Amino acid sequence: MNNLIRRWLVLGGLAVTGGVLPAAAQPVQHLTTVQAGGMPGMPVMGGISRLTNGVQLHWSGPAGYYQVFQKSNGLTAPWIALGKATNVACTATINQLYSNAFFRVAGPAPNYAGSKLCLACHLAVCQYETNTAHASAFSSPAFAALGGQTNASCLPCHTVGYGTATGFVSAKATPLLAGVQCENCHGPAANHAGSPDNPIIRPRVEVAATLCGGCHRASHTAFNNPPTYEEWSASGHGAVVPDALKAMTASPASIDNCGACHSGSARIALLTGTDPALKLTNDFNVAIGCAVCHNPHATNSVSPVQLRNPLFSTNDFQLLSADTASLGAFTNKYNANTNINLCAQCHNARGAAWTDTARAPHHSGQYNILIGSVGTPALDYPFNPGTHAGLPAANGGFYLTNQCVECHMSAEPAASQGAHNHSLAVNYNVCANCHVGQTGQQAQAGLATFLKPLVTETLQSLNRWAATRAPAALITNGVVAWEYTTPGGVTWQTNATGGVTGWSLNGTVNFTGPNAAGQALIPNNIKQARYDLYLFLNDGSMGAHNPFYALALLEDALSLASQ
Ligand code: HEC
Ligand code: HEC
Ligand code: HEC
Ligand code: HEC
Ligand code: HEC
Ligand code: HEC
Ligand code: HEC
Ligand code: HEC
Ligand code: HEC
Structure with missing residues (x-):
């Protein structure tokens, strides 16, 4: 309880009448706000939703115990604690309320440590993390040249915990908190480093795109950086397809099957060693967010922007339901195929065959069409890639080295050339690299x-x-x-x-x-x-x-x- 600080977050007022129910078997709360700096160090309001017989509060903040307080109508009324200071779910259902009630929550103090302290126990992650651009977000010459290192408006996204009591202050006072580090994404973790076995204060692992979107967003266009988060949210990847959601709600087996391609949380669970059907029964409505494609911790030989897979491949590949029926099956399949095009991991024909009778081939066959490996023509000639598959060809030396990304994520010829458009809309400017005489x-x-x-x-x-x-x-x-x-x-x-x-x-x-x-x-x-x-x-x-x-x-x- 000594983690509690007297900083309050007033959640809002509503006209209903007092009492608390525990938060049980509810959908997992993900970061609902997009906040400069990434994972908030202090509790922030997520929202209030009205239930038939009460309200549900949501908030976000560092891992730890929270307590909800309520105040009846009128400024002079006292704040009354609702239940004990043991809420770890960051959500509470309140079914008896005062008229015009206000709520606030008290939460753990933000205690930032800096990633040097994490090294001792998370050596591998720390070593890889140091190679990412995040690590040099403060020291980068471009950032320094623009005066960012001393400009308060730049620091929230280029340092750790700026603006909170234990966060970044200046390069001199808090050198270990410069740059984007572990705690921008996991929240303040000094308490955890001090008592790692305490599950209640274990740092949050957030897979939703709102985490990255707090920094990678439109406010930064002045520096030629694309409004990644906004583009992404408007794209087909920004929400789970309703029919897939329905299927996953109906059966846990579908969380493995449909979820492998349709749910960000299910996909990341598979990629990082958890069987989604066992763990995510109430947590599959997470869209195909940044961390599905970008490894949050590491660059690799194929990608300075931390992609999990390359952007070019011509191997035949399909993800079958048998491949996702268990974690072991997925791991075997995936490890054998990490060289498969990032997009093809999901945009493949799912094992469609002419003998299928229940349904038509899924809408996802793009990769196999690109390389010409699905359909009756491929039964006789299994490899039919067109020029658009990006194989070297006599096109004045130009070919689509990044396959799907070349047409669907290009930002050329804008000033931000080299940057990528996450809206997935086809960029018809690219076609002119080869097609002459017509658009x-x-x-x-x-x-x-x-x-x-x-x-x-x-x-x-x-x-x-x-x-x-x-x-x-x-x-x-x-x-x-x-x-x-x-x-x-x-x-x-x-x-x-x-x-x-x-x-x-x-x-x-x-x-x-x-x-x-x-x-x-x-x-x-x-x-x-x-x-x-x-x-x-x-x-x-x-x-x-x-x-x-x-x-x-x-x-x-x-x-x-x-x-
Ligand atoms: C003294 C050792 C120790 C230190 C120091 C430490 N951790 Fe941990 N950390 C652990 C242990 C133990 C776990 C639990 C691992 C598990 O259950 O698999 C853990 C788990 C985590 C998790 C994952 C939680 C989850 O639900 O999977 C994150 C994120 C994390 N630590 C971040 C940090 C950060 C950031 C720092 C530095 C500020 C840090 N840790 C410092 C030992 C440590
Ligand atoms: C605290 C703010 C912040 C958060 C949160 C954040 N980023 Fe970043 N990110 C940055 C900054 C600043 C840079 C630029 C660093 C540099 O080049 O100096 C950057 C760079 C990157 C780059 C490299 C870009 C390039 O052109 O080389 C990638 C990829 C990236 N971030 C992905 C992510 C993903 C994925 C997440 C969420 C899992 C995320 N970021 C969360 C601030 C953030
Ligand atoms: C809302 C969060 C946010 C704020 C505020 C912010 N940045 Fe950034 N900055 C980012 C992100 C995210 C990137 C990486 C973008 C990418 O690569 O697509 C970045 C990248 C950069 C880069 C290019 C990468 C490098 O380091 O070489 C520079 C320069 C930069 N920012 C300067 C500034 C300056 C100067 C300010 C203040 C005037 C500022 N930023 C404020 C989030 C922010
Ligand atoms: C740009 C955001 C970002 C940064 C920076 C970051 N993480 Fe993570 N971390 C994530 C996300 C997202 C996940 C879940 C997805 C995954 O594991 O690939 C995660 C997962 C984890 C996990 C749990 C499972 C695993 O993959 O091992 C641990 C532990 C962890 N991070 C520790 C750290 C430490 C320590 C640092 C600093 C050295 C760090 N993270 C930096 C975003 C980040
Ligand atoms: C191998 C990956 C994969 C699996 C597994 C998968 N899907 Fe899909 N699905 C996709 C892709 C990719 C698209 C988008 C194609 C497009 O936009 O043209 C899609 C599209 C859809 C659509 C059409 C959406 C629209 O825009 O009309 C529905 C409905 C759908 N899937 C439902 C499901 C259900 C239900 C399951 C599980 C039984 C499932 N999918 C399993 C990859 C997959
Ligand atoms: C479907 C996969 C996918 C998703 C989801 C995704 N990205 Fe990307 N991202 C890419 C690819 C592909 C590139 C281009 C890589 C290349 O050409 O080397 C890229 C490039 C980037 C870059 C480098 C700067 C640029 O624009 O080229 C940043 C930063 C970035 N992504 C951040 C994000 C963030 C933040 C999110 C979530 C809001 C996100 N990405 C979601 C695939 C994805
Ligand atoms: C984790 C699985 C997954 C990955 C990886 C993935 N996609 Fe998708 N993609 C989907 C699903 C599912 C949909 C269907 C969304 C819908 O219908 O609303 C989709 C939709 C699309 C659409 C339809 C556009 C729209 O806005 O309706 C395009 C284009 C697309 N993806 C391109 C790509 C590209 C390019 C890549 C690689 C950089 C990629 N996808 C990687 C699963 C994925
Ligand atoms: C030569 C450029 C090019 C390449 C390469 C390319 N696409 Fe496309 N794609 C298009 C065009 C053009 C359309 C039709 C767009 C339209 O009608 O708006 C399209 C349509 C799509 C659609 C359907 C969009 C919708 O709204 O239903 C998806 C999904 C898609 N592509 C995914 C991919 C994937 C995944 C790859 C890589 C395996 C890929 N594309 C490679 C040009 C390309
Ligand atoms: C790498 C060079 C290259 C790029 C870039 C390219 N194409 Fe093509 N395209 C070709 C070649 C070569 C053919 C001849 C057929 C083949 O080999 O598949 C072709 C054929 C076509 C055809 C068939 C009919 C015709 O007009 O010849 C269409 C339609 C087409 N491309 C559309 C597009 C669109 C749309 C884009 C941009 C989104 C695009 N192409 C980008 C090289 C390219």
Whole structure:
């Protein structure tokens, strides 16, 4: 209790009426605020949410005991302690309140130590950490030249704990707290270093992007640094896909399976040696944050920006559900494949096969399309990378050395060239490095006008088969005989005679496919045709990832559907 300090955080007021419930089996609280300096040294408010019968408070701060206090309406009313000073969850549910109540929490004192003190017990992490740019965030000549070392507005993100009682003061007074160190990310840890066996004051390990976002954000654009956090939050990586969330809520096995690609906390648990299904039953709604791709502690030979995997590979790779069914299986697979492109770790076809009957290939096949290793053309010729896969080619010496990142994360030709755009939006300026005489958009539109009719023709053939040649048992109202049991999602418009005239991926699917018994009646050529068709559609690039291979997929689909 001697950790408690008399600094209060008033959480806010609400009109309900007094009492406390323990915080039990609730979702794990992650850092909800984005704060200069990273992990706050003092408690900061996360929010109040209203429950049917009370409120829930959230706050963030260093690991340790907290106590919640409440004050009834009126300035002169006393603060009343709610429960004991033993709250370690940083959240409390209060179901009886005063009208217009105010809350505050008392928490552990921020006691910064500096990373030298951590060396004794965390030698490996400390050695690697020293090689990162973080370690020299204060000493860097560029920072010094701009006067940052003595400018109070710069110090919160370039030093440890600036602005708190035991944090950085000046290069002279607190030399061991210069630069970005362990405690920017883990919170003040001197108390922990003093009693490492006390689990209550063990430093926080935060995997959410808000940790990094406190410093890597828009406020820094004046120095040509991109607003990484904002770009990232607006991207598809900034939230967990709702359907994946639903699946993980329904079954722990899905936390391993879907979570390996859809949940930041599940992915990081797998990468750092925890079995997510066992540990994360209430902690999978964490987006694909910074630490999923960047190793927070280390640079490596392939990446000065601390990426966990390289950006270029041409090995075939798919992550199967068997690979994530246990930690051991994942570790074996991953260690054997760390040389696989960072993006391909998730953007792969998941073992899609033409024999699948329940669902169409997942939307994630981009890497295997880029290198041409999935679909019926690859059954005969397993390696079909197009020029966009970045293999050296006769393109005036230019090729896509960083594969996906080259098109999806480039910031050229802006002043911040060399920096990367985390929004994932395709940068069409890149195309001009090779495509002459037309813009990338024009090239893509041209390719689409060529490929789209092939999709229509394939649908025409599949529907013709369903109407005229499908086994009688498959011809039922509301069932499309060539589809997967859960239809893949393509819908089409027809003319007066029932011929397909166009298609869309965003229409309402008001039909089903044959059930499992019915699937057994669908001939192989139809199964292969729908597989190729959906591989093309679900890749989402309309052929751009591997133009000639996309053409091969659709030509195969059409000819198989017409057999
Ligand atoms: C005297 C030894 C010692 C010192 C000094 C020490 N630690 Fe630790 N630290 C430990 C032990 C023991 C654990 C628990 C390891 C475990 O359970 O696997 C730990 C765990 C941690 C964790 C992980 C908590 C978790 O939940 O996995 C972090 C983060 C951490 N320490 C940071 C620090 C920082 C930062 C410093 C320096 C300010 C520091 N430690 C200094 C011994 C120490
Ligand atoms: C306390 C503020 C702060 C926090 C928190 C923080 N960073 Fe940084 N980061 C910096 C600063 C400052 C630099 C620039 C250091 C330099 O080059 O001198 C930097 C540099 C980097 C770089 C190297 C950039 C380059 O161009 O070489 C990477 C990568 C990075 N941070 C990733 C992360 C990730 C991932 C996290 C969260 C796990 C994170 N940072 C958390 C302040 C922070
Ligand atoms: C909100 C947090 C924040 C504040 C405040 C901040 N920086 Fe930074 N600074 C960063 C981060 C994060 C990076 C790394 C960005 C990257 O590499 O993408 C960085 C990088 C830099 C770099 C380039 C890396 C290097 O060290 O060579 C310089 C120079 C720099 N900052 C100077 C300043 C100066 C001067 C100020 C004050 C006027 C300042 N910063 C205030 C977060 C901050
Ligand atoms: C830029 C932010 C950042 C910095 C700086 C940082 N860490 Fe971490 N640390 C993390 C994140 C995020 C995780 C969880 C993800 C992971 O382990 O890869 C973590 C995990 C840990 C763990 C638990 C599991 C493991 O990977 O061993 C320990 C212990 C730890 N850090 C200690 C330290 C120490 C000691 C330092 C300083 C030498 C340090 N960290 C610096 C962000 C950081
Ligand atoms: C091998 C990695 C991986 C696994 C495993 C995985 N997904 Fe995905 N999933 C992805 C990727 C990558 C995308 C995004 C592709 C895109 O944006 O085109 C995606 C897209 C989706 C979408 C479409 C989102 C949208 O934008 O419409 C849904 C729904 C989905 N996944 C659900 C699931 C469910 C449920 C599971 C578990 C049964 C799962 N996924 C397992 C990688 C995976
Ligand atoms: C999907 C993977 C991924 C995620 C998630 C991700 N990054 Fe990156 N980041 C990259 C790649 C790839 C690069 C470019 C590396 C290269 O070209 O060497 C990069 C570059 C950077 C750099 C170097 C400066 C620059 O822009 O080139 C910083 C700093 C950085 N990221 C910080 C962050 C932060 C902070 C977050 C979370 C808000 C984040 N990243 C999330 C993949 C990722
Ligand atoms: C941990 C798994 C994982 C990694 C690693 C990963 N992604 Fe994703 N990515 C996903 C998932 C899941 C989605 C689907 C999000 C959705 O549909 O909302 C997605 C969506 C996307 C999208 C769709 C864009 C959008 O905003 O809708 C693009 C483009 C993308 N990722 C590119 C990349 C690139 C480039 C890399 C490598 C630097 C990468 N991804 C690494 C899992 C991952
Ligand atoms: C030659 C440039 C290029 C390369 C290399 C590239 N992409 Fe793409 N990608 C595109 C284009 C163009 C689109 C279509 C974008 C659109 O319609 O907005 C696209 C679309 C996507 C989509 C679907 C986006 C959506 O909104 O549904 C995802 C996901 C994706 N790419 C991921 C990747 C991954 C992962 C890699 C590496 C394996 C990769 N891309 C390599 C150009 C590229
Ligand atoms: C490394 C050089 C290079 C870059 C960069 C590049 N392409 Fe290509 N692209 C090619 C080559 C070479 C072909 C011929 C087909 C092949 O080998 O895959 C091609 C073919 C295409 C095609 C097929 C039809 C046609 O017009 O030839 C499209 C569409 C296309 N690229 C779009 C893009 C887009 C969009 C971008 C930028 C996001 C881009 N390309 C970036 C080299 C490049």
